[in-house]
Amino acid sequence: MNAYLVGGAVRDRLLGLPPGDRDYVVVGATPEAMEAAGYRRVGRDFPVFLHPGTGEEYALARTERKSGRGHRGFVVHADPSVTLEQDLARRDFTINAIAEDAQGRLVDPFGGAADLDARVLRHVGAAFAEDPLRVLRAARFMARLAPLGFRVADETRALMRAMAESGELAELTPERVWQELARALAAARPSAFLRTLREAGALAAVLPEVDALYGVPQRAEYHPEIDTGAHVEMVCDMAATLAPGDAVIGFAALTHDLGKALTPAHRLPRHVGHEHAGLAPLEALCARLKVPAAHRELAVVACREHLNVHRIAELRAATVHDLIARCDGFRKPARIGQLALVCEADKRGRLGLADAPYPQGDLLRRLHAAALAVGARDLAAEGLSGPEIGQALRRARIAAIDAVPRH
Known part of the structure; x- marks a missing residue:
């Protein structure tokens, strides 16, 4: 059983960015072996486990086979015979398909490190087209990486256009579209998300x-x-x-x-x-x-x-x-x-x-603060009740707003 650090943790370290969550792929193990070693299973659709000490995620190496439309139409296969390279091959972009062993050596079968150096977002292989969510993921990654000088590879942009033209983006669930949109809006350059989708002909769909x-x-x-x-x-x-x-x-x-x-x-x-x-x-x-x-x-x-x-x-x-x-x-x-x-x-x-x-x-903030400083308790001494309190509170707050210099 061998565990490799994969995905965003490796990518961000190579880019010199602050580290995020650390995810691992385990090669040569079974679910029973993981549980016997104290790992707690949490994956519903495929075998994912939490480390008994760190709580970090360890997923068994797996492959995927397209079985239907949309981003959920896949059959997942995980067993000890699946290699690290096979697991990396199912990933979306080359920069996310880099693994690191326990000695810090990179396993990079698809040239992700070179694409990081060249600031290129490139899909790993033809399987990219099987998952329409990856069009949104490309755009969301650009919202984060565009400030670093990244661009979408020409062949990836062409594939994204073909995916948009197929109409399969209509199969995306609202929850996943919102998740990608929200993450893009929280990134440094949301315009790159919009522009990437528009260049792919996908913005009109989502x-x-x-x-x-x-x-x-x-x-x-x-x-x-x-x-x-x-x-x-x-x-x-x-x-x-x-x-x-x-x-x-x-x-x-x-x-x-x-x-x-x-x-x-x-x-x-x-x-x-x-x-x-x-x-x-x-x-x-x-x-x-x-x-x-x-x-x-x-x-x-x-x-x-x-x-x-x-x-x-x-x-x-x-x-x-x-x-x-x-x-x-x-x-x-x-x-x-x-x-x-x-x-x-x-x-x-x-x-x-x-x-x-x-x-x-x-x-606006100063006018709001002045109005907010006036409360119903300030009017209690006037002996008002019912609707009179609300009317008096409005008058008092308007007076407080009026007293704030505008220039």
């Missing part, structure tokens, strides 16, 4: 509401980049800069302008009312992908309110109060700070405006 934004013009005086799709890419990257690793902020950034795809052609490049028009496609996207409530709720707020936040200094105190209330900012105070970040990403995610100041964000 995120049609976002794909529809490409080619839609905007007014050049506000959006020097013109194209709405390009703008959304910039906003996502700015969100990743302002809130690193935060997929909640990232999802709101991705979806804040969905309504622009619905603007009638005769009104272009103006997009009057796009913030409200975007709510229907946003809700459809969230329902289809089973988006978690926290992501959906902030996305709805940002879609509906981002123009109001941009002109926050012009709004009356009562209007600001009602904006905060609509966002549930009194019960969930953190949401206002999140909204401010999304709106800042929207304003700075434009050609030539990456370093532009966004005083509206700070002003």
Whole structure:
């Protein structure tokens, strides 16, 4: 029985990146032998075990055979006769098909180390085409690796296009699509995820509401980049800069302008009312992908309110109060700070405006803090009851907002 460190731990060490989870492949073992050695079985679809001391995952070497459509249509075969090279051959990319033995020697049958040096994301073999999820994985890896100079190999991009054209991406489960999207939005360059999918013709299959934004013009005086799709890419990257690793902020950034795809052609490049028009496609996207409530709720707020936040200094105190209330900012105070970040990403995610100041964000936070400082207990001495308390609280909070200097 021999164990090899595999996958991301080897890849990231060779790239000089912080180490993540350490996963191992075991060659020449049976499930019974693993359990006799104290390993605890956790794999449902194939034999995976937890080390009795470290809790790290050890999977028996295995092969896979395509048995149906989609990313779950596989028969897994694991027994002591499966070699390390056979196990590595079923992996997605050469940079993930490198193993390391106990002495630190690399086993690299598919040239993954060379591709790491060349900054190329390349599929291992023809079996890549059997799993449509790998198209999304390629895009998600690019969201992480593009800042390091990686590109998708030409032959891999061509294979991804063929996979998209086959229609098999429609077989992906909503949960797996969301998982890959959320991880991409938490990466350093989410735009690379969108661009990679679009170049493969796959964005329309998994995120049609976002794909529809490409080619839609905007007014050049506000959006020097013109194209709405390009703008959304910039906003996502700015969100990743302002809130690193935060997929909640990232999802709101991705979806804040969905309504622009619905603007009638005769009104272009103006997009009057796009913030409200975007709510229907946003809700459809969230329902289809089973988006978690926290992501959906902030996305709805940002879609509906981002123009109001941009002109926050012009709004009356009562209007600001009602904006905060609509966002549930009194019960969930953190949401206002999140909204401010999304709106800042929207304003700075434009050609030539990456370093532009966004005083509206700070002003929104100060107005919110002033209103939040007023509570129902402050009105108890006035002898109010029932609806009177709510009315008086609103008046007091509006007064507190009004007292904050706007400039």
